């Protein structure tokens with residue numbers, strides 16, 4: 001009995017490798033060490049297992065077919081449209097992979113001496129410069145391994161800065177109520193108290209609420225621009241001036257840089273420190289808990305606190321430098337996820353300045369096209385020109401007895417990954433859609449057609465939507481049970497059933 005089958009729907013023949021094969025079958029051949037001798041004669045008795053390990057007994061082709069079958073069940077950007085808002089699930093150009101696989105990068109040892117890793121150091125140095133340029137910042141660290149770790153790193157720079165200035169009493173960070181959950185989490189981890197700032201009905205920061213909550217205790221404002229509603233905060237310069245006037249710093253969550261590339265630089269609109277998500281904007285592989293990268297860029301006044309080692313250039317040579325007494329120290333072992341640096345660097349160079357402007361143009365155009373096609377079928381809580389993503393509300397469908405979760409599940413039947421749902425929290429029954437620039441018109445239309453058809457079905461055949469998905473190997477899960485009684489380990493059936 002596999003966990004897949006156990007959790008609800010029919011298992012569609014998907015079984016665990018442990019449930020396949022038969023006793024004695026094998027795909028490996030270990031030669032006997034000496035004629036007439038077995039492995040047992042070679043090893044001391046104390047090191048021998050009393051019982052053989054319970055490994056699957058399968059042939060090689062059986063293993064290949066098993067994993068190929070599982071890989072086909074995976075949902076990926078290479079297979080299908082993946083409009084997961086806030087996540088920028090764009091196509092990862094293959095050229096990035098080729099660059100990262102070059103032996104000079106891929107086979108480098110973490111302890112390789114500097115003089116033998118000059119190419120990698122140069123690449124990291126250049127990537128730092130490119131990111132600083134894109135963000136309108138002065139200095140960059142590539143160490144953080146995720147956006148959330150970048151947030152923590154950036155906040156640590158702010159904390160060190162206030163301490164250095166003799167203002168350790170600044171203990172609060174202001175965060176708009178539309179923020180990604182990692183923002184308040186990073187603040188808490190950094191020892192800050194989170195103070196939520198309200199949004200106005202047009203989706204912007206409520207300036208009156210901001211002014212009420214800003215004060216001598218404020219260390220920073222942490223803002224996402226464009227916001228998670230997909231809206232550009234047009235008063236960002238005014239907000240930055242107000243926050244700076246109170247002696248606090250401006251942090252920007254740069255996860256949405258796909259909308260700004262080559263068009264607006266956070267440093268130019270008042271941001272002091274920001275992070276990038278290489279695994280979003282810069283097309284490095286994303287999802288499945290794989291290696292991420294969340295570089296942090298800052299203005300000059302925060303540079304002394306950046307993590308060490310820094311990469312410095314001496315003429316034509318590059319080296320690590322740890323002599324920065326004010327540094328917050330290391331935030332990641334070694335130099336960050338270097339393979340991601342190579343991919344992001346390849347992406348930036350292959351696009352060039354004009355190409356990056358095209359990226360943001362395409363991302364914004366595609367989102368606005370989809371938004372226009374949704375009009376009439378779904379409620380649009382902020383009906384204005386969007387940036388690279390937009391939010392819908394399933395409020396109308398809720399009146400018909402269906403929830404946004406049902407709409408998301410039904411989309412699976414059309415071969416689409418559902419958008420982000422129930423986030424941001426300030427939009428009831430929220431769907432957050434981000435098509436990215438890498439999708440063509442036919443794909444966008446197919447997705448829009450599916451969304452419109454589902455809106456129709458909610459009226460004409462609600463039960464069909466409610467029971468979806470109909471085509472997936474796993475149907476609706478008992479999510480509470482999955483969380484409370486997770487089946488994480490396979491247990492062999494009792495001997496009688498074998």
Ligand SMILES: *Cc1c(COP(=O)(O)O)cnc(C)c1O
Pocket residue numbers: 086087146147148149180182183224228253255256277292294
């Ligand atoms: C993805 C995301 C983050 C967190 O980035 P991770 O790399 O997943 O840690 C933070 N803020 C926003 C707006 C995001 O979309």
